[in-house]
Amino acid sequence: MIIASMIVTTQKGMAEEVALQLKRVPNLTTHGVYKGDNIIVVMEAEKEEELVNMSRYLMNEFEDILGTYPTFMASEDEVDEIEEK
Amino acid sequence: MSISRRNFLKASALTAAAAAIGVEPLHKSSVLAAAVQESVVWYKSVCRFCGVGCGVMLGVKDGKPFGIKGDKECPVNKGLLCVKGFYLHRMITAKNRLLHPLVRKNGKLEKASWDEAMDLVASRFKEILEKDGPNALAYYGSGQAQTEETYLAQRLFKGYIGTNNADGNPRLCMASAVGGYTTSFGADEPIGTYKDIEHCNLFLIIGSNTAEAHPVIFDLLVQRKKDSPSCKIIFIDPRKTPTNRIVDLHLQVKPGYDLAIMHAIARQLIKDGYTDEQFIKDSVNFSNGKDPITYDDYKAFLEKYTPEYAAEQADINPADIVKAARMFGESPTAMTMWCMGVNQRVAGVFLNNLIHNIHLLTGKLGKPGCDSFSLTGQPNACGGVREAGGLCHILPGHRLVANEQHRKVVAEIWKTSPDKIQPTPGKHTVAMFGAAAKGEIKGMYILCTNPAQSLPNLNKYIPGMKDTFLVVAESFYPTETSKIADVVLPVAFWGEKEGVYGCTERRSQHLAKALNPSGESRWDGDVIVDLAKRMGYGKGFEHFKGPEDVWSEYQKTTAGTDMDLSGATYDRLKKVRGLTWPVPDTSHPGTWHRFTEGDPYFPKDKAGNRRMYFYAKPDGKAVIFARPDKGPEEPVSAEYPVVLTTGRILEQWHTMTMTGQIPELVRANPVPYAELNPDDAKLWGIKNRDKVKIITRRGLLTVKAKVIDRTRKGTIFIPWHWPESLTNILTIDAVDPGSFEPEYKVAACQVAKA
Numbered sequence: 001m002i003i004a005s006m007i008v009t010t011q012k013g014m015a016e017e018v019a020l021q022l023k024r025v026p027n028l029t030t031h032g033v034y035k036g037d038n039i040i041v042v043m044e045a046e047k048e049e050e051l052v053n054m055s056r057y058l059m060n061e062f063e064d065i066l067g068t069y070p071t072f073m074a075s076e077d078e079v080d081e082i083e084e085k
Numbered sequence: 086m087s088i089s090r091r092n093f094l095k096a097s098a099l100t101a102a103a104a105a106i107g108v109e110p111l112h113k114s115s116v117l118a119a120a121v122q123e124s125v126v127w128y129k130s131v132c133r134f135c136g137v138g139c140g141v142m143l144g145v146k147d148g149k150p151f152g153i154k155g156d157k158e159c160p161v162n163k164g165l166l167c168v169k170g171f172y173l174h175r176m177i178t179a180k181n182r183l184l185h186p187l188v189r190k191n192g193k194l195e196k197a198s199w200d201e202a203m204d205l206v207a208s209r210f211k212e213i214l215e216k217d218g219p220n221a222l223a224y225y226g227s228g229q230a231q232t233e234e235t236y237l238a239q240r241l242f243k244g245y246i247g248t249n250n251a252d253g254n255p256r257l258c259m260a261s262a263v264g265g266y267t268t269s270f271g272a273d274e275p276i277g278t279y280k281d282i283e284h285c286n287l288f289l290i291i292g293s294n295t296a297e298a299h300p301v302i303f304d305l306l307v308q309r310k311k312d313s314p315s316c317k318i319i320f321i322d323p324r325k326t327p328t329n330r331i332v333d334l335h336l337q338v339k340p341g342y343d344l345a346i347m348h349a350i351a352r353q354l355i356k357d358g359y360t361d362e363q364f365i366k367d368s369v370n371f372s373n374g375k376d377p378i379t380y381d382d383y384k385a386f387l388e389k390y391t392p393e394y395a396a397e398q399a400d401i402n403p404a405d406i407v408k409a410a411r412m413f414g415e416s417p418t419a420m421t422m423w424c425m426g427v428n429q430r431v432a433g434v435f436l437n438n439l440i441h442n443i444h445l446l447t448g449k450l451g452k453p454g455c456d457s458f459s460l461t462g463q464p465n466a467c468g469g470v471r472e473a474g475g476l477c478h479i480l481p482g483h484r485l486v487a488n489e490q491h492r493k494v495v496a497e498i499w500k501t502s503p504d505k506i507q508p509t510p511g512k513h514t515v516a517m518f519g520a521a522a523k524g525e526i527k528g529m530y531i532l533c534t535n536p537a538q539s540l541p542n543l544n545k546y547i548p549g550m551k552d553t554f555l556v557v558a559e560s561f562y563p564t565e566t567s568k569i570a571d572v573v574l575p576v577a578f579w580g581e582k583e584g585v586y587g588c589t590e591r592r593s594q595h596l597a598k599a600l601n602p603s604g605e606s607r608w609d610g611d612v613i614v615d616l617a618k619r620m621g622y623g624k625g626f627e628h629f630k631g632p633e634d635v636w637s638e639y640q641k642t643t644a645g646t647d648m649d650l651s652g653a654t655y656d657r658l659k660k661v662r663g664l665t666w667p668v669p670d671t672s673h674p675g676t677w678h679r680f681t682e683g684d685p686y687f688p689k690d691k692a693g694n695r696r697m698y699f700y701a702k703p704d705g706k707a708v709i710f711a712r713p714d715k716g717p718e719e720p721v722s723a724e725y726p727v728v729l730t731t732g733r734i735l736e737q738w739h740t741m742t743m744t745g746q747i748p749e750l751v752r753a754n755p756v757p758y759a760e761l762n763p764d765d766a767k768l769w770g771i772k773n774r775d776k777v778k779i780i781t782r783r784g785l786l787t788v789k790a791k792v793i794d795r796t797r798k799g800t801i802f803i804p805w806h807w808p809e810s811l812t813n814i815l816t817i818d819a820v821d822p823g824s825f826e827p828e829y830k831v832a833a834c835q836v837a838k839a
Binding site: 001003004005006007009011012031034035036037038040041042047048049050051052053055056059063066067068069070071072073074 | 099154166296
């Protein structure tokens with residue numbers, strides 16, 4: 001299982017509506033709209049390749065999405081638990 | 086307390102996303118900060134892919150690449166990365182990294198020691214040099230090599246071996262932009278920088294799918310449109326692409342027929358009174374390409390280019406040309422951006438000139454929000470090849486081999502005789518591989534590039550490459566070129582070596598060494614110095630102990646030139662996020678606009694009241710050219726009725742040597758395909774995913790059909806990335822007579838269901 005985040009940029013004034021639509025996309029959670037038209041999105045998926053596939057899917061399927069910019073990805077399996085200091 | 090790995094990762098993911106757009110962390114867990122600080126060291130670098138020059142931070146944990154993130158402090162991308170850059174760290178440890186030298190024995194490449202490989206290269210090169218002379222040897226470099234590497238290679242081949250057969254792959258992508266800048270303004274590279282985007286209200290994008298080829302620049306345009314409601318974008322391109330999503334007016338031209346449009350825009354600007362007559366009087370000359378002409382001659386020349394004439398040539402609506410001209414003229418600011426759709430043409434230099442023409446007519450240059458700004462395809466095509474003398478006609482510091490004084494200055498710095506540098510340009514890329522095919526070039530050193538996939542009309546050149554004694558310095562194996570080499574030298578990859586990249590906006594940035602080279606691989610610079618020593622030139626190279634020594638010497642070649650880097654010392658570059666030249670001393674902050682107030686070389690005494698003084702021209706005046714509207718070399722015909730155009734997609738880069746190693750990227754578009762217009766597909770009886778044959782006068786390729794409303798009717802588009810399906814067996818090797826750049830963008834073909 002991987003966890004990844006990306007910034008999704010939209011046409012002006014469309015971010016809230018796109019964020020609402022993205023809530024219906026499986027494995028994707030939206031975490032708000034920032035600085036106008038940037039949506040922070042976190043994705044959970046089985047394989048790393050799904051980040052690229054998701055990026056392509058969002059660009060192809062949502063006319064109001066202008067760009068997807070990945071910011072983080074890591075595998076859940078690498079370390080079991082981390083102690084908070 | 087403890088948190089699960091999943092929650093930790095989610096917090097990290099949110100924090101990274103928040104940081105990238107400069108908002109407060111969404112999850113204030115001290116776990117993340119502690120974990121990151123304690124276990125991962127982040128090194129400042131620059132992305133390895135396109136020419137945008139995005140700042141990246143390479144994370145290293147326990148001596149291994151851990152991750153990548155956008156550099157928030159870098160003014161270019163402010164933390165943003167595209168999907169290719171995001172996987173950069175994974176390429177360092179890709180399965181196909183070449184870890185030891187290979188030498189061909191009995192027809193097969195076999196593992197060898199460095200000594201065996203280098204002795205063989207040196208002895209064969211010396212043998213060729215003695216028997217056939219210096220011009221039987223050649224060097225073919227790359228806009229991906231670091232500046233220090235390109236500089237050293239030029240030094241060896243031009244300054245010591247004594248041949249100007251030293252060219253680089255920017256010949257295939259940026260040479261027409263070089264030709265355009267040098268003929269129009271007197272010196273190569275843009276006048277402005279990315280900072281102009283923040284001030285611009287009218288963008289003209291021509292021949293560039295910015296959204297896919299330069300995604301971070303595209304985001305800058307998106308942000309600018311949002312910040313400035315009056316900002317408009319005009320797009321001139323044969324395809325609809327994701328770039329269209331922010332475009333206000335699209336002129337979907339017939340490939341190869343856009344020169345008349347630029348003339349028609351110029352004509353309309355004059356007719357509607359949008360010209361800056363004072364600027365023209367002060368700072369512009371006119372030429373027909375051979376002789377000076379007057380402004381009135383130019384106006385008379387333009388009379389042919391009515392909107393109707395240009396529209397007929399390009400098969401678009403004439404009203405759109407008038408509209409485009411008026412949008413350009415009415416806006417107080419304007420930037421034109423272009424890429425391969427302009428440069429990879431037999432009239433590439435002409436078209437570059439025509440772009441500069443409309444900026445010179447309207448005075449929309451050298452002030453905030455105004456520039457004719459060429460987008461670059463490779464990360465160090467500007468810094469390494471165009472600036473460090475990596476083409477067959479130039480020397481470091483924008484100098485020319487044909488100029489005696491330039492040869493003298495450079496020879497002194499290189500500690501060689503001025504007579505050693507030949508006074509005439511060497512063979513440009515296509516001529517160089519043509520000479521190899523004829524047996525005139527017998528030995529070639531190829532660094533960090535893959536011509537056996539990237540040259541046009543491949544079937545013509547590959548046999549010659551096989552016959553030549555071919556040395557390939559590469560980080561990856563196999564590539565189409567290393568497969569046919571005689572010696573393959575394993576070299577350090579990005580992150581494993583230190584150096585400097587110079588991006589599109591004249592910004593030189595330092596890349597830190599974060600890791601030791603993999604296996605037996607070595608820094609390219611070290612290999613070139615080793616070769617020089619083994620060929621008997623040791624004395625001229627013994628003072629280079631590392632990249633900083635090379636950079637320091639290179640700086641001297643730039644002193645006093647239009648691209649002065651004297652103030653960009655390694656110490657300084659390691660601390661800052663790049664400097665935009667000219668930067669003549671270590672207290673200079675770098676230059677926003679050239680040829681005007683603020684440029685340290687702007688000659689106030691000569692300029693007088695002129696706002697701009699193009700000091701690389703004898704009288705300080707730029708040139709507006711009355712160029713003919715030349716069409717493509719191979720227009721469609723009854724036999725070959727369809728236009729073939731080629732290009733790139735978001736997830737892949739060039740010949741997939743790097744991006745092809747990342748399964749996540751490959752699977753986004755796993756198989757080669759051709760985009761077909763739905764009307765054409767219907768007419769030809771082809772459905773989506775059918776196999777189609779594409780035939781040109783040079784070859785045949787079978788790929789899958791992707792039926793999509795992107796290309797014009799009568800035009801197909803093929804991305805050129807996949808090595809198992811060599812698009813360039815189809816493309817034409819006709820070159821622009823000024824830049825010698827091939828016309829990858831237009832060829833005539835047949836299309837049929839396979």
